Amino acid sequence: MDHNFNDENNLPSRKADHVKLVIEEDTGIDRVSNGFENFKIIPSAIPEVDYREINMATSFLDFEFKAPIMIAGMTGGYPEAEKINKKLASICNEVGIPMGVGSQRAMIKNKNMIPTYDVKKHFEDLFLVGNLGLVQFNYDFGINEYNECVEQIDANAMALHVNAFQELCQPEGDLNFSDLWKELETLCEKSKVPIIGKEVGSGIGIEDVKKFEQVGCSAIDVGGAGGTSWAKIELMRYDGEGSPPFELNDPTLKWGIPTAYATWEASGNTNLELISTGGMYHGLDAAKALAMGTNMVGVARPVLQELVNNGEKSALKWIENYIETIKRVMFLMGVDSIETLRTQKNKLIPMNDAYFWVNSRKNKL
Ligand SMILES: Cc1cc2nc3c(=O)[nH]c(=O)nc-3n(C[C@H](O)[C@H](O)[C@H](O)COP(=O)(O)O)c2cc1C
DSSP, X not given: OOOOGGGGGGHHHHHHHHHHHHHHSOOSXXXXXXXXXGEEEOOOSSOOSOGGGOBOOEEETTEEESSSEEEOOOOOSSTTHHXXXXXXHHXXXXXXXXEEOOOTHHHHHOGGGGGGTOGGGTOXXXXXXXXXXXXXXXXXXXXXXXXXXXXXXXOSEEEEEEXXXXXXXXXXXXXXXXXXXXXXXXXXXXXXXXXXEEESSSOOOHHXXXXXXXXXXXXXXXXXXXXXXXXXXXXXXXXXXXXXXXXXXXXXXXXXXXXXXXXXXXXXXXXXXXXXXXXXXXXXXXXHHXXXXXXXXXXXXXXXXXXXXXXXXXXXXXXXXXXXXXXXXXXXXXXXXXXXXXXXXXXXXXXXXXXXXXXXXXXXX
């Protein structure tokens, strides 16, 4: 994601650092889970479906996909990112699912970096989601830069990420978030492609879901807690003067709505299409998110780790297994299509923390 505008020359090395840290270090937060373990599914005693006939196809933003998962935006903007994005694109192309790129700010600053994002020149049928930080529109980005990001990579949709907590944890992070709803509304009016409002680890509560809908977004990624923590990553590589805003064991790092609870709140309570990202590392959790009603499940860190450590074939296999796990859960629920799976919210039983969350938020929904 993006960093302060005074630090242009360091942008490529920051991007490379991110990938390295995500692969080599524990970038989750101790005892913060995505929350899905707190939901049980009521099984179907006699499932009455033929496993081989289960249909994983789905639609999202008026496009058809072979499965309801996507590789969430990660990288671009430094030379080695070209290979990574090309391999991720090849996997998504093969499986028939969407792919996101990382923030495109680096390619606006340095046009030589465009090829590191422009994977559709290799896979023209790929559904590609572009990416920019919304806060940049309070600094030196405007509609021209936005359009350039869409056009240069032929993006099918554009994710505008909101990352207040991450910015707070960076030396000289971009902390002017004032008037950004208005800015987002203007971008939604002018954009030629659908806009996805994207959190990256703090989760989006129903109050904000409604605002994303009002300003004209087409979808949101609820980006909940329980997966990669960008606050932690920035604190791990803090190189500013003085001390960082938080120590790594500060309780504030547990900030955010777990992905399960954010998904629960949003689904059925908005017309926006939904993506559930943040610690979605197992097909069982993905099946639960889909049963709640989400449209797409986003995965970032585990795919990147698999790709970098074990190669493209292994990352492809990881995704295929993940999809197969969703299918197995569907079988046990007696559900033969993603469309039907998405109507099964009443088969999910909230327990423990989830029970309290669901009940205490009832009057907001
Ligand atoms: C190496 C890496 C770089 C990322 N860069 C971006 C980015 O530039 N823009 C963005 O919106 N999200 C970015 N993300 C966040 C992911 O899209 C995702 O929301 C987050 O990592 C949580 O998913 P996970 O728990 O599966 O990793 C990045 C994630 C990783 C792992």
